[in-house]
Amino acid sequence: MAEERSLAGRIAVVTGAANGMGRVMARALAGAGAKVAAVDLDAAGLDRLAAEPVFAGECLNAIGDVSKTADCRQTIERVLERFGALDILINCAGISMSTAAGPRDARIKFFEADPEGWRRIVAVNAVGAFLMARFAARPMIERGWGRIITVTTSFDTMLAAGLSAYGASKAALEASCASFAKDLEGTGVTVNILVPGGPTDTPGFFPPGMPRPPTLLDPEIMRAPVVWLASPQSDGITGSRFIARDWDPSLPPAEAAARVRAPAAWPALAQAAAGARGHAM
Secondary structure (H helix, E strand, O other): OOOOOOOOOOEEEEEOOOOHHHHHHHHHHHHOOOEEEEEEOOHHHHHHHHOOHHHOOOOEEEEOOOOOHHHHHHHHHHHHHHHOOOOEEEEOOOOOOHHHHOOOOOOOOHHHOOHHHHHHHHHHHHHHHHHHHHHHHHHHHHHOOEEEEEOOOOHHHHOOOOOHHHHHHHHHHHHHHHHHHHHOOOOOEEEEEEEOOOOEOOOOOOOOOOOOOOOOEOHHHHHHHHHHHHOHHHOOOOOEEEEHHHOOOOOOHHHHHHHOEEEOOOHHHHHHHHHHHHHHO
């Protein structure tokens, strides 16, 4: 297998690890040899994850809310105390628009959304990833190597009707990751984005009673790309986004990655703005 032991000796933190894509990626990293700290608010889900044979009894469960500064700081401190280092951060924790729309609705017009629910979505999806990266970056920089891999969403979802908080939080996160990558240039720490590429069969994102999309992606598609991105094979690649749906497992991983890689965020818009300023001078 392409992922076999490519992460031996590495230490990884995965947020949103109790279910869905986070669970898949935590398993994948452990299967590739990494020691994993799993972060979530779902204590029972973390217990079930840690009991899986792939973790060999070494999974560190960290119950915490990524929107809280103290929880994020304490999580990184616990990882460093337990394992002595930190190499990989997977920012996967996220909540859907139903937090602002109600338990049976996945979308709601912005002027009908619950204000506190709207704020909560941004706090978890965007601020939480910043906080985890903020505290994880320093020990990675000190080691001269590290990976920050973040799950955002498809660009059309960021602009969709009824998803104002969810879309805004993921757009902010996309832009933040592009900035993080520039801030970390020359440190050996890379920042990249991994998206599934469409609606994914993730618990909690489709409220009970709501019609589900006819086709849902299997979270398992995140396995191969996250292992490659977390490994030394991706050295030097930063500020990019990768679409898991289009990853071809029949290809060598580096070739599969090149085919699904694009710049993170919206560099074309930045270039257009810079060009417009140049013409105005």
